[in-house]
Amino acid sequence: MMTNTINMIKKMFSLAAAMMMITAMMAYIPNAKATEELNVEASINEMAELINNARKNNGLSEVYVLPYLNEVAEVRAIETAIDYSHIRRNGFNFDSAVDTSVVDFTFAAENISAGNATAEETFAVWQSDENSIAKIMTENATHIGVGIVYDEESEYGYYWQTTVIATEQHFADEYIPGKSAEASSADGDITGDGIVNTYDYIALAGYITKTSRGISIDFTQEQLEKADCFSDGMITEADAKVMAGFLLGEYKSLPFVF
Numbered sequence: 001m002m003t004n005t006i007n008m009i010k011k012m013f014s015l016a017a018a019m020m021m022i023t024a025m026m027a028y029i030p031n032a033k034a035t036e037e038l039n040v041e042a043s044i045n046e047m048a049e050l051i052n053n054a055r056k057n058n059g060l061s062e063v064y065v066l067p068y069l070n071e072v073a074e075v076r077a078i079e080t081a082i083d084y085s086h087i088r089r090n091g092f093n094f095d096s097a098v099d100t101s102v103v104d105f106t107f108a109a110e111n112i113s114a115g116n117a118t119a120e121e122t123f124a125v126w127q128s129d130e131n132s133i134a135k136i137m138t139e140n141a142t143h144i145g146v147g148i149v150y151d152e153e154s155e156y157g158y159y160w161q162t163t164v165i166a167t168e169q170h171f172a173d174e175y176i177p178g179k180s181a182e183a184s185s186a187d188g189d190i191t192g193d194g195i196v197n198t199y200d201y202i203a204l205a206g207y208i209t210k211t212s213r214g215i216s217i218d219f220t221q222e223q224l225e226k227a228d229c230f231s232d233g234m235i236t237e238a239d240a241k242v243m244a245g246f247l248l249g250e251y252k253s254l255p256f257v258f
Contacts, residue, residue, distance in 0.1 A: 069145020231255035
């Protein structure tokens, strides 16, 4: 009974958060003409590459861009154009913009900036600030979202936000900018980012666990083929063991062949 009540409360909070996001979007719409002049997708990917290059230079793993978090970041960028603060207009913290039923994060941070037109200029601002760069360099960070809005009638014109999170979840549409699309043909590369790493193992283990419990997992045919690391036409624990062996250096290539 208590569990059902808690789940109902969580759903109510998620619904309320979604409604507040929609309200914020409707209450403040950036100048349409000015927004068209900004290549949002290219700017998002450029910012993500700047962040990942900085992380790699500091011995840290790259973070994935998650389209859902880009949407969250855009909402927060719009909100900061109205009220430049880490606290939202409804009084909640910035991370309340993330629906935990979509992304169950264990850590969240945000950087905001206003007035600069390019990702490079904005990143330089964050890089020069000890608190901002510390968020970007969070060791266990796994995913980011980037939001940019522009309104020529606003005080600063450009508003940027980056959401940084840590989560154990895997997302089919996560990606690392700059990775070659052709490279995703590698066996074992379930996430399609051009490399075989622990994210692929997590995706594979999750698939095996959930399908064994009768839970449907939306893997494409290509993902199923890449997940067959044991090359036996089935997706089982044997595939997870082979991928683990590959990641540990026991196997030099995938799939494993007798």
